[in-house]
Amino acid sequence: MMLPSPRPLVAAILCLYLGSSLLLAVADAKVRHYDWDISYQKKSPDCFEKLAVTVNGEAPGPTIYATQGDTVVVTVHNKLETENTAIHWHGIRQIDTPWADGVAGVTQCPILPGETFTYRFVVDRAGTYMYHAHYGMQRVAGLNGMIVVSVPDGFVEPFTYDEEHTVLLEDWWHKSVYDQATGLSAKPFVFVGEPQSLLINGRGIFNCSKPVPATGTCNTSSPDCGLRSLFTVVPGKTYLLRIGSLTSLSSLSFEIEGHSMTVVEADGHYVRPFVVRNLFIYSGETYSVLVKADQDPRRNYWATSHMVGRNASTTPSGKAIVNYVGNDPQMTPPTAPTTGPPWNNTAIRVEQSRAIVAHPGYVVPAPARADRTLLLLNTQNNIDGHIKWTINGVSLHFPATPYLVSMKHGLTAAYDQRPPLDSYDLMGHDISAPAPTNGTIGSPVYRLAFDSVVDVVLQNSNMLNNMSETHPWHLHGHDFWVLGHGDGKFDPTADAWRLLNVKDPIMKNTVPLHPDGWTAIRFHANNPGVWLFHCHIEAHVFMGMGVVFEEGVERVRRLPSSIMGCGHSKGLH
Amino acid sequence: MMLPSPRPLVAAILCLYLGSSLLLAVADAKVRHYDWDISYQKKSPDCFEKLAVTVNGEAPGPTIYATQGDTVVVTVHNKLETENTAIHWHGIRQIDTPWADGVAGVTQCPILPGETFTYRFVVDRAGTYMYHAHYGMQRVAGLNGMIVVSVPDGFVEPFTYDEEHTVLLEDWWHKSVYDQATGLSAKPFVFVGEPQSLLINGRGIFNCSKPVPATGTCNTSSPDCGLRSLFTVVPGKTYLLRIGSLTSLSSLSFEIEGHSMTVVEADGHYVRPFVVRNLFIYSGETYSVLVKADQDPRRNYWATSHMVGRNASTTPSGKAIVNYVGNDPQMTPPTAPTTGPPWNNTAIRVEQSRAIVAHPGYVVPAPARADRTLLLLNTQNNIDGHIKWTINGVSLHFPATPYLVSMKHGLTAAYDQRPPLDSYDLMGHDISAPAPTNGTIGSPVYRLAFDSVVDVVLQNSNMLNNMSETHPWHLHGHDFWVLGHGDGKFDPTADAWRLLNVKDPIMKNTVPLHPDGWTAIRFHANNPGVWLFHCHIEAHVFMGMGVVFEEGVERVRRLPSSIMGCGHSKGLH
Known part of the structure; x- marks a missing residue:
């Protein structure tokens, strides 16, 4: 996956010139068509029912899969009733298509209700990217998802793995974005407050019995929310996790109980691999990490996201299950969920930021x-x-x-x-x-x-x-x-x-x-x-x-x- | 007020040709400028706090006062974050200015956030009119108000009164309009349900202790809601009430306890006066009625709006106080509020509809x-x-x-x-x-x-x-x-x-x-x-x-x- 090159020198030259890597892949390039209805739907991602802005009825929206050099064409039908939209393809440089960057007010007029707008752009570099609404605070209403761009056939990545999965991290509020934005614009100022939950792949847990400023329909046993298996692993195999954060506010620490993670990609670039127990990830970032299924296979393990940088003791951590094959995917791990690093230890976060340098074979001078x-x-x-x-x-x-x-x-x-x-x-x-x-x-x-x-x-x-x-x-x-x-x-x-x-x-x-x-x-x-x-x-x-x-x-x-x-x-x- | 003419024949001729009555008034015509910011604000019109779409921070918006023949210029700044708007001037015929009718999708593109749009039109006929958003279901979010067009100086109306007041009737939901619209578009269909309250001049009463599908911040003692005096009367004097309904769903019966109402205007046209105890009024209609302060002046009286045509037993009636001068304006009347006519008696409603015919002196053939x-x-x-x-x-x-x-x-x-x-x-x-x-x-x-x-x-x-x-x-x-x-x-x-x-x-x-x-x-x-x-x-x-x-x-x-x-x-x- 990602930057294709068996030889460091070639890779470096490839990267030096925007779009040049595209040339290698263009012979096989495909056009990937997506047809999206953007509409409001009632969703209960953390058990609390709320209106979300969805892609084809889903929030997060579908993952876009493409191969380096492909052209992605997304036809967007705005079926919101009175609200405009615009969609940004986060991490895609939009070389030669600056009008497709999807930022209302910067690169385009917003898409009006009843209108259809077509985004057409080339994904010129392999890697892990994301998309989301870029209009007012609309992204927070749920319009987001991931983009996975694979290396072309024949290119060898500087690491190996057996399977890959995407992990999208979010934070989630029960107040509407209109409500949030109104507070931020108000005199006196009203902050959005801490999120009610942290979501992993669009799913979280909220304690419905807890009083909150805006309660509503909340159902802890809803099939839309609660603990779920993120993926199933086979002992001894290695997995590439493409992790992205589209939190609204929260800096996060992500970890899988008992498992090390080897960081190999950041925002579409190969990094000099380093091993962490917990990955600090900030809104807008993507990382690929390798995880080996090397723990006791008779049980499942926690995958957790914890807020850092803010003392948000009222926000429960995001939780999901990593399932070892043979166990019930829904089987709760026997241990308590990991609690994450101290929220206010900035030094360890800076240290991890500094550890992220280019892979020696892929340095772009x-x-x-x-x-x-x-x-x-x-x-x-x-x-x-x-x-x-x-x-x-x-x-x-x-x-x-x-x-x-x-x-x-x-x-x-x-x-x-x-x-x-x-x-x-x-x-x-x-x-x-x-x-x-x-x-x-x-x-x-x-x-x-x-x-x-x-x-x-x-x-x-x-x-x-x-x-x-x-x-x-x-x-x-x-x-x-x-x-x-x-x-x-x-x-x-x-x-x-x-x-x-x-x-x-x-x-x-x-x-x-x-x-x-x-x-x-x-x-x-x-x-x-x-x-x-x-x-x-x-x-x-x-x-x-x-x-x-x-x-x-x-x-x-x-x-x-x-x-x-x-x-x-x-x-x- | 309203159609100006001392002689029926002149009146009839006036009405025959669109806009001709304007000529009589044009010498004195003024330009009335309004500058409106449309924004979200937290409002508690019935004690339940909810985001409303407001005009200069208010819902309902200000009453527009003009004189027949005037030009009204309303400069609208859309300060909603992601939502468009358009404002319709209900009852104004927009002669020669069809682009100012304010219906998104019919007469204009909607006004985008950050944009300013200017409505300019002549109010060519005296009478009682209204304005409201005309885009999706946005009107229900609170963007509405009244327009009062007076007869030019020197014209004599076919009735007399001492003072005039406006009475705007609404129904109100706690669910957002986005939520309502989503349900109406959904499979399976989800109806908006009955309103939580009926508002009189933007004010209503909701029992905060009552469980509702979507509760929230609710404060019965909020100064924004509850019983309030509509106006103060002096015994023996006669009042013209300009009553308009901008309900979303409800057909209403309006009455003032113990007082007869003489209907004299409907939608800007003089009617053959008739006396009612309760006025049936449907969404989009306006009526002017004369009310004489002829009751015991030592107490106040109920003004009430009741839903008819639907069996909405869960919706409390709209209530306000008519204050006799000298009494505390907030003094609750000693009697129980009037309960209104049976909701399902269609015959008496048809009968009242049939009673509304042109004033003999103002028949437009x-x-x-x-x-x-x-x-x-x-x-x-x-x-x-x-x-x-x-x-x-x-x-x-x-x-x-x-x-x-x-x-x-x-x-x-x-x-x-x-x-x-x-x-x-x-x-x-x-x-x-x-x-x-x-x-x-x-x-x-x-x-x-x-x-x-x-x-x-x-x-x-x-x-x-x-x-x-x-x-x-x-x-x-x-x-x-x-x-x-x-x-x-x-x-x-x-x-x-x-x-x-x-x-x-x-x-x-x-x-x-x-x-x-x-x-x-x-x-x-x-x-x-x-x-x-x-x-x-x-x-x-x-x-x-x-x-x-x-x-x-x-x-x-x-x-x-x-x-x-x-x-x-x-x-x-």
Whole structure:
């Protein structure tokens, strides 16, 4: 699976140029058609009945299976009654199809009820990816799923296994997303609160007898919820688990009781294998791990997801069963479920982040230095009574007209023309104190020179409650090199640059910014289009925690009229 | 108030030609500007907290006050996060502005989140009107209010009063509209059920201690709900109450304990005054009644709304207080609230419907005969497992492209080209039996010859449960003459036509079709545009109970590009 190459050198060359690996596979490339109805359905994933936004009646939606080089065509029929949608293909770089990235307000007008929209894109690199709604907080309503892109026949991966399975991790609220969003926009601010449950492959457990703010129909014996076998293993065999997290808020630790996991892939890139008992995974990330069925086969084992980074003692852990063949798949393991690592041990999480480097045979050399460096400070601000996240003082608000259309067509009235700042008050800002009441709400764009190399240092700082949180940042349209994670404030005048890893950095599309620290990434601005870069916590991006990059929009081909029709793009074609 | 004229003849001439009355007032005409943010807010109109769609934070929204001939300009900012909207100005004929009728799918594309849309129209006739969302079932989420159009200075109405007040009647559910709509679309069908409360001017009473399917935050002592004084009266004075119903489902009886009401206006037309103890009012109707404060002034009195036509014993009546000056406005009347008429006495309701005829001084002569007659049979059908309403076998489904745009621009692929039927199987259909499993879902249009006179006989029949219900039908863009209400099946070959009232029929925009009966109306197809005609019960029109009329679309001026952008209208301008 994933990056196909028997020889490291070939692999490296393959990776150097976007899309080139596609050429090797194109002879066998297939078109994979999917036809999706998006509709509301009553679902009880954790036993509590709630309206979910579903794909063909299911939440999560079906896993998309394709082979590297294939073209995926998803025809989306919006059958919601009054609500629009847009679907993002998370981790797919959309080379030559920037209008298919599925971000309402950035790459397309949303799909209206009654309309049909077709996403067509090439999956140019093998690996584990995901999809989800990218419109308001709609993803949290259930519209998400996984994408598995296999290596072409004949390519040999740098590891072996007998079977593979997907594991999608989520957190789940009983309040509707409309309710959540209303609170986040309200004066005074109402936070979404901790999730009621953690789901593993769309299934969780909620104690129906527990009083909660919004109760409703809850049935612990519903066949839709409760403990279930994730998969069945045969003693001695090795399994590849493709694990993805599309949590709304939660950073997670995933483990399988008694079993080690060898991490071999991250966001579609081979990593130098390392062994963990528990995998820390942040919203927007995917990992593949190898698990060998090497434990006592007379019993089953717990697979669990635990929240970390937040003291969410009210949220029960996600639980599922790993079944050893011959046992009843529903047989509860005889041991108590694992409890996970301490929620507030940041150090072990940073340590694991640092362990993720490129597989020696698959290092994609990073450019030696950047043409431009952005130091992006996040602060939580009170703007006119609303609590917002800002990046260098600006809280991102999506314009009514998608950037891709307005920038390609010169609709300068459609977004803020004043460029955002490349840096912040490095000397003056104390990251261990909350930001003062300031900041603005806007829709500016970082215009990047095409083909330039860009460094971004994400700088964490304390929120209004004087705490610092984890923020997994996701970049659309690219993978980036993860150059390093550090504590405190990044000092660009000091030795910090020398300490960054340019030797074997992993490439990813999502990376955590840890509490009280910084994360440095580098990317090549060589994919014409307009791309969102944002915290993947749904409440945070909703509160403005993101920036927009433009590069080579003049090189983008004629835009399809299907992405237009809203805001200033009415009448364009 | 309302139609201005001291002399009947002048009044009649005024009414004969659409818009001509406007000329009299135009010298003093003002432009009335409103600026509305549409957003979700937590509201507790009946003590149960629920997300409502609000106008400037309120549900119901503000009353629009204008004078005949004024231009009303409402700038709507959609601040819902993922949901579109469109607002209909119920009873305003939109002469020369058919694109401002506010029906998503018929007269405009919906307004997307982040967009601003401006409605601009002339209120050409005095009277009592309403506004509400007209998109999916969104109206039921709270976006509605009243419009009061006064007669110009110097005009004398055919009655006198000291003060006026508005009374808006609603029914209210605790389930969200998304939940309601999902059930109506589901297999098997899930009906919305009876409302949890009836609201009077946005306020109702719910017993929070009562178990309900979806409980939540409920606080009987919330200042948002409970008993409140509707208005304060001075003994001996006379009050004009402008009463409107925007119920989702319920037919109502409204009364003020101990006080007679003299009905003087219906849907903006003067009626031959008649006195009632209780006013039957159907969703979409407005009435003005005169009430004299002629009772014992040492106490307060109940104003109540009761459901009729459905056996909704679980729904408490709407209650408010009419306060006699000097008493505490919150003082509960010493008597038990009135209980209303028997829910199933159809005869007294038909009788009141028949009492509503034009004021002798304000008769608008109906044309002697129609150029075309439509016999529209409603049946409830099971179509592919979905329960739908059909009219002459077709269940109306709004196309993604608004009819006004597609018909004006010749986008024939955007809606069904096959015309619907002018009649049904008169001989074969037994209205006392449910329809067989048949019918189709479609989007056809009745194309009416411009300036022709059209008769419509609405024919009720039994539902799948073998009962017959009340359906208040509302015509957009026109008033119609109400020619008669009858029992059983209308027989166009018999004397039925001779028995219709062409002498002094009232003009209305909404009229009830009573159980097991028929209702005949006549209208002049002289308002260029595309107009919806539908049952005003929100669940019923959602299930397809409506038809679309086109007349003189070629005479419509160039359409504003602001109504385009969806479906086949992408790229038009």
